[in-house]
Amino acid sequence: MRKPVILCVVGTRPEAIKMAPVVIGLRARDDLSALIVSTGQHRDLVAPQLAHFGLVPDIDLGIAADGRTLAGQLGRLLEALDTCLATALPDLVIGQGDTLSAFAAALSAFYRQIPFAHVEAGLRTDRLDSPFPEEMHRRAIALATRLHFAPTRSAANRLATEGVPADRILITGNSVIDALFHVTARQEPTRAARASFLFTLHRRESVDMADDILAAVGRIALERPDIDVVYPVHPNPAFHDRAHSQLGRIANVRLTQPLDYPDLVAAMAASLFVVTDSGGLQEEAPALGKPVLVLREVSERMEAVESGAALLIGTNGDRIVRETLRLIDCADSRARMAIGGSPYGDGRAGTRIASACARYLGAARDIPIDAFG
Numbered sequence: 001m002r003k004p005v006i007l008c009v010v011g012t013r014p015e016a017i018k019m020a021p022v023v024i025g026l027r028a029r030d031d032l033s034a035l036i037v038s039t040g041q042h043r044d045l046v047a048p049q050l051a052h053f054g055l056v057p058d059i060d061l062g063i064a065a066d067g068r069t070l071a072g073q074l075g076r077l078l079e080a081l082d083t084c085l086a087t088a089l090p091d092l093v094i095g096q097g098d099t100l101s102a103f104a105a106a107l108s109a110f111y112r113q114i115p116f117a118h119v120e121a122g123l124r125t126d127r128l129d130s131p132f133p134e135e136m137h138r139r140a141i142a143l144a145t146r147l148h149f150a151p152t153r154s155a156a157n158r159l160a161t162e163g164v165p166a167d168r169i170l171i172t173g174n175s176v177i178d179a180l181f182h183v184t185a186r187q188e189p190t191r192a193a194r195a196s197f198l199f200t201l202h203r204r205e206s207v208d209m210a211d212d213i214l215a216a217v218g219r220i221a222l223e224r225p226d227i228d229v230v231y232p233v234h235p236n237p238a239f240h241d242r243a244h245s246q247l248g249r250i251a252n253v254r255l256t257q258p259l260d261y262p263d264l265v266a267a268m269a270a271s272l273f274v275v276t277d278s279g280g281l282q283e284e285a286p287a288l289g290k291p292v293l294v295l296r297e298v299s300e301r302m303e304a305v306e307s308g309a310a311l312l313i314g315t316n317g318d319r320i321v322r323e324t325l326r327l328i329d330c331a332d333s334r335a336r337m338a339i340g341g342s343p344y345g346d347g348r349a350g351t352r353i354a355s356a357c358a359r360y361l362g363a364a365r366d367i368p369i370d371a372f373g
């Protein structure tokens with residue numbers, strides 16, 4: 001009898017990192033078949049990250065962003081994914097998060113009436129302009145989703161208020177914690193030669209404020225030459241060019257290429273704290289006991305803010321300088337934010353998701369699935 005076939009669609013770096021534990025969980029079972037579809041949205045960032053989990057894309061659609069408009073990219077992704085679904089005839093499609101690739105995967109599955117499962121379901125800011133276009137994507141994805149894998153109870157509660165039936169929601173934890181533990185279990189702790197903090201900036205809505213944010217980082221580095229700023233620069237030209245022109249000549253700002261996931265985790269573990277606009281880093285840093293200063297006005301990850309592990313500081317340069325210098329100078333402030341453990345997961349999201357998929361597809365009955373949290 002043919003095993004049910006699941007297509008796991010990834011488009012970007014964070015999707016690859018968060019989908020890897022799901023694929024590992026699915027492939028640990030002998031009653032399902034899981035294939036990875038790489039859309040090509042982050043052409044050069046997906047395969048290397050999957051490789052760290054021993055995975056390679058099974059299907060590569062090659063639809064790179066290449067400067068197209070959002071609508072242009074979405075059209076190309078929909079067409080390529082529709083053809084892929086018509087050929088692979090999956091029993092279930094899984095997507096992660098809120099990107100164009102995740103949205104196109106949900107929509108193309110819906111159009112073919114193939115069930116869609118959403119990893120990291122239920123994240124909302126209630127602001128369609130922030131993050132743009134991700135908030136719209138994830139709300140629309142929810143309409144096309146059969147199985148909602150919510151990382152936390154608050155995400156599950158939000159889905160319930162949107163009318164999603166309880167038996168379609170499972171609280172799994174965020175699979176990024178699975179990925180983090182996969183790496184830390186294979187890494188020797190390193191003692192940093194110099195004190196540092198990790199800085200990343202990549203969001204679409206950060207572009208307009210990028211000059212102010214990067215100028216603030218430069219002011220901090222010049223004021224504290226004893227502290228290194230470790231800044232893996234996102235390849236998006238909107239950030240890459242600015243970073244090098246504004247910060248390239250400051251000795252204690254270490255501009256690097258995008259880091260492989262294990263190297264990013266090692267840099268985070270060696271840092272005093274993290275300053276970022278990244279969603280994933282807001283989830284990972286608390287698990288490593290690292291305070292997070294979030295360069296956003298709103299966040300769909302309020303659990304870390306409410307626990308005191310993260311602080312929303314927005315994009316105003318003076319505030320960034322003030323809050324970052326405070327964490328540099330005050331070990332007590334850092335200790336108060338190092339809550340120990342992440343509210344986002346226990347490292348078993350992949351296994352829970354795989355069990356839920358197997359049960360849904362009738363591949364296995366009555367699987368006890370313990371929810372996270």
Ligand SMILES: CC(=O)N[C@@H]1[C@@H](OP(=O)(O)OP(=O)(O)OC[C@H]2O[C@@H](n3ccc(=O)[nH]c3=O)[C@H](O)[C@@H]2O)O[C@H](CO)[C@@H](O)[C@@H]1O
Pocket residue numbers: 012013014015017018096097098099102120131134176200202232233257258259260261262264265277278279280281284
């Ligand atoms: C609105 C929003 O928040 N959306 C998020 C966005 O993801 P993001 O904001 O987390 O994106 P990034 O920050 O680019 O990636 C982060 C991952 O990459 C690792 N990393 C980073 C730099 C590096 O040099 N090397 C690395 O390995 C890092 O540790 C982390 O795991 O889209 C995802 C997909 O839908 C969503 O899930 C997610 O909600």
